[in-house]
Amino acid sequence: MRIFLVMFILVVVGSCISNPTKNNDLTLWYSQPASKWLEALPIGNGSLGGMIYGGVEQEHIQFNHESMITGTPQTVGSYQPFGDIYIDFTNLNAEHYSRELDLNTAIHTVRFSSNGVKYHRESFASYPDQVMVIHLNASKKSMIRGKIRLTDAHNANISVQGNKLIATGVLPENQMIKESQLLVLHKDGNLISDIDGINIDGASEVTILLAAGTSFFKDHRKDFQGEHPHASVTKRIEDASAKSYEHLRKNHVTDYQELFGRVSLNLGQAPDQTTIDRLNAHKDGAEDPALEALLFQYGRYLLISSSRPGSLPANLQGIWNHEYKPAWYSQYTTNINIQMNYWPAEITALPECHLPLFDWIENLAAVQKKSEDPILKTNRGWICYNTNNAMGGPSTWGVHRPGSAWLSQHFWEHYAFTGDMDFLKSRAYPLLKDVAGYWEDHLVVSADGKLITPDGWSPEHGPDGKEGNRTPYPGVSYDQQIVYDLFTNCIEAADALGEDMSYRNYLQAKRDSLLGPQIGRWGQIQEWMEDVDDPDNKHRHTSHLFAVHPGRQITSGSTPEWAQAAMVSLNARGDVSTGWSTAWKINLWARLGQGNRSYDLIRQLFRQCILENLFDTHPPFQIDGNFGYTAGVAEMLLQSHYKEDNNYILLLLPALPDAWQSGEVEGLRARGGFSIDMQWKDGSLHSGAVTSLEGNDLVLDHQGQRIHLKTQKGRVYKMPDFGAQP
Numbered sequence: 001m002r003i004f005l006v007m008f009i010l011v012v013v014g015s016c017i018s019n020p021t022k023n024n025d026l027t028l029w030y031s032q033p034a035s036k037w038l039e040a041l042p043i044g045n046g047s048l049g050g051m052i053y054g055g056v057e058q059e060h061i062q063f064n065h066e067s068m069i070t071g072t073p074q075t076v077g078s079y080q081p082f083g084d085i086y087i088d089f090t091n092l093n094a095e096h097y098s099r100e101l102d103l104n105t106a107i108h109t110v111r112f113s114s115n116g117v118k119y120h121r122e123s124f125a126s127y128p129d130q131v132m133v134i135h136l137n138a139s140k141k142s143m144i145r146g147k148i149r150l151t152d153a154h155n156a157n158i159s160v161q162g163n164k165l166i167a168t169g170v171l172p173e174n175q176m177i178k179e180s181q182l183l184v185l186h187k188d189g190n191l192i193s194d195i196d197g198i199n200i201d202g203a204s205e206v207t208i209l210l211a212a213g214t215s216f217f218k219d220h221r222k223d224f225q226g227e228h229p230h231a232s233v234t235k236r237i238e239d240a241s242a243k244s245y246e247h248l249r250k251n252h253v254t255d256y257q258e259l260f261g262r263v264s265l266n267l268g269q270a271p272d273q274t275t276i277d278r279l280n281a282h283k284d285g286a287e288d289p290a291l292e293a294l295l296f297q298y299g300r301y302l303l304i305s306s307s308r309p310g311s312l313p314a315n316l317q318g319i320w321n322h323e324y325k326p327a328w329y330s331q332y333t334t335n336i337n338i339q340m341n342y343w344p345a346e347i348t349a350l351p352e353c354h355l356p357l358f359d360w361i362e363n364l365a366a367v368q369k370k371s372e373d374p375i376l377k378t379n380r381g382w383i384c385y386n387t388n389n390a391m392g393g394p395s396t397w398g399v400h401r402p403g404s405a406w407l408s409q410h411f412w413e414h415y416a417f418t419g420d421m422d423f424l425k426s427r428a429y430p431l432l433k434d435v436a437g438y439w440e441d442h443l444v445v446s447a448d449g450k451l452i453t454p455d456g457w458s459p460e461h462g463p464d465g466k467e468g469n470r471t472p473y474p475g476v477s478y479d480q481q482i483v484y485d486l487f488t489n490c491i492e493a494a495d496a497l498g499e500d501m502s503y504r505n506y507l508q509a510k511r512d513s514l515l516g517p518q519i520g521r522w523g524q525i526q527e528w529m530e531d532v533d534d535p536d537n538k539h540r541h542t543s544h545l546f547a548v549h550p551g552r553q554i555t556s557g558s559t560p561e562w563a564q565a566a567m568v569s570l571n572a573r574g575d576v577s578t579g580w581s582t583a584w585k586i587n588l589w590a591r592l593g594q595g596n597r598s599y600d601l602i603r604q605l606f607r608q609c610i611l612e613n614l615f616d617t618h619p620p621f622q623i624d625g626n627f628g629y630t631a632g633v634a635e636m637l638l639q640s641h642y643k644e645d646n647n648y649i650l651l652l653l654p655a656l657p658d659a660w661q662s663g664e665v666e667g668l669r670a671r672g673g674f675s676i677d678m679q680w681k682d683g684s685l686h687s688g689a690v691t692s693l694e695g696n697d698l699v700l701d702h703q704g705q706r707i708h709l710k711t712q713k714g715r716v717y718k719m720p721d722f723g724a725q726p
């Protein structure tokens with residue numbers, strides 16, 4: 001690879017941060033109502049989620065609240081459904097039906113005509129007003145007739161109070177109190193309450209407000225016990241009911257678009273077909289890059305909808321669940337799943353959506369540190385089990401020692417992308433250093449004089465290839481690579497803070513003594529300290545490739561032999577796997593600079609793991625694959641995971657597949673604090689811009705040509721034509 005290092009003073013084309021609004025095909029749409037939960041479409045405000053079926057005679061919205069779990073700090077429990085809204089309409093014969101979810105507004109719409117009247121139903125979950133809003137409209141006066149019911153998934157007592165329905169109850173498992181309230185507002189006609197609902201008789205417009213909550217309190221210092229939710233739920237409903245529908249809608253769209261509108265991706269024109277037809281055609285091999293872009297944006301939509309400041313982090317199903325016993329409790333699994341949920345947060349410009357993860361990790365740390373469980377006892381730092389609930393409650397399925405180190409990587413990444421020095425000083429560095437302390441105490445010296453973990457695990461099998469073998473082994477690559485990553489993040493954090501230098505140097509010496517990646521007998525990255533890897537092993541976890549992604553110990557540029565060996569390992573594992581595993585492989589191949597291999601995995605993901613409503617399936621439905629996919633697409637277009645001479649190297653279009661010869665992306669974020677726009681043609685960068693968010697220097701790298709750029713905070717720099725460089 002020829003590398004040209006060009007010092008280039010780029011033209012300042014503006015002094016303000018751009019706010020792209022142009023988006024291409026941001027709608028999921030269907031010509032039939034949903035006939036099952038996985039055809040319903042999700043809305044959410046971080047805490048309150050709904051799945052909308054869009055029926056004609058009956059609208060059904062199944063809803064959730066993030067805190068509805070049967071667990072405690074001692075037992076894991078399961079994430080639970082909360083309740084359902086049903087609206088039974090009378091005298092409708094639908095024609096010209098459609099339902100759609102517009103990712104640009106986060107509004108779900110149902111439209112149809114009946115007997116010459118056009119009906120229009122809009123639903124959204126508002127973060128600023130903390131309510132779900134359903135608005136019914138008809139083109140002729142007084143034509144809305146039906147009955148609204150609220151049900152509860154846990155036999156709560158339901159009362160009807162005028163135009164309000166209230167469901168209040170207690171979960172017997174953990175005594176958590178829950179309450180939902182639904183208020184009906186109308187224009188024209190009458191509302192008539194009866195024993196189990198509210199009848200609408202001849203209204204022209206109806207607005208339904210739903211609020212729900214529990215007594216869960218997101219803080220270990222109060223044992224997670226909060227107030228009865230009645231007062232806060234009542235207040236949300238009252239406050240929202242004082243605003244017009246248009247006002248609530250505007251608040252919601254403004255708030256949502258401020259986040260969503262930061263990134264646009266255009267990979268081509270969308271065909272004029274329903275989403276399900278496009279999905280099926282894609283599964284059959286049709287080219288529809290616009291659908292691939294839609295799924296990318298859907299991941300961003302889902303993250304905004306399931307993880308907002310003040311909420312719990314997105315669980316295995318985000319916040320959407322209709323089962324009493326969801327797979328793996330629909331909680332937080334630390335050996336890939338919860339981390340993958342947050343892979344798109346920084347690179348796709350949603351750092352605020354990352355914040356719930358940090359709150360949860362800090363609570364988890366506090367709960368583990370005071371645990372009486374002998375398995376969790378540590379001198380310094382903390383460790384956790386593999387699966388944990390909203391309260392830091394552990395599963396029975398084994399300790400996962402490097403879980404805390406992997407989780408702490410997210411604190412470093414938030415700083416690396418945002419440059420938030422207060423966050424680094426007050427939250428990230430203390431946590432990183434604390435967890436590093438555990439590993440300083442825990443590492444041992446091998447016969448070869450290397451530092452190794454004595455009792456590791458490679459999720460989720462053993463060197464004998466047995467699924468779920470939890471026998472501890474020394475020097476397992478997964479542990480070694482995560483500890484390397486932890487120490488590196490801690491070292492770089494100390495550098496950025498300019499403090500703690502003697503500790504920093506001590507930790508660097510430790511890091512440099514760690515047993516590093518080893519290349520085995522068939523050219524692979526060894527998963528185990530001994531060269532026992534079976535080339536026919538197809539296990540879904542690629543734990544031994546953590547160093548490629550989300551770690552950064554192995555890169556094509558700085559460690560090409562290891563990168564080559566990682567490709568051998570990845571090819572041996574094969575392409576066919578579960579949803580999140582397939583998504584991880586998209587990211588891995590992207591980091592290895594193999595755009596066409598990433599794209600193979602994209603095709604594979606669509607073929608096998610994308611459901612009718614574009615949720616990802618493990619199977620069953622598991623949202624990490626959606627988030628991992630979105631992160632993977634971003635990694636194919638932009639990477640920034642390593643530094644040279646203290647500058648981040650921004651790889652522009654590092655893994656562009658042949659299938660995406662032309663396109664444009666705006667607003668992706670890079671470490672060091674940059675927002676990147678790019679247009680490309682015939683597989684090469686055509687034009688673009690760098691917005692400097694922090695005023696740092698950087699190196700732009702496109703297909704091996706490099707340009708060093710000095711920046712000032714807040715300025716926008718036009719990218720040069722790399723093709724024109726010598």
Ligand code: FUC
Pocket residue numbers: 316328333337460540578580618
């Ligand atoms: C891990 C994975 C499973 C699943 C579960 C939630 O145990 O190995 O495949 O993703 O987490």
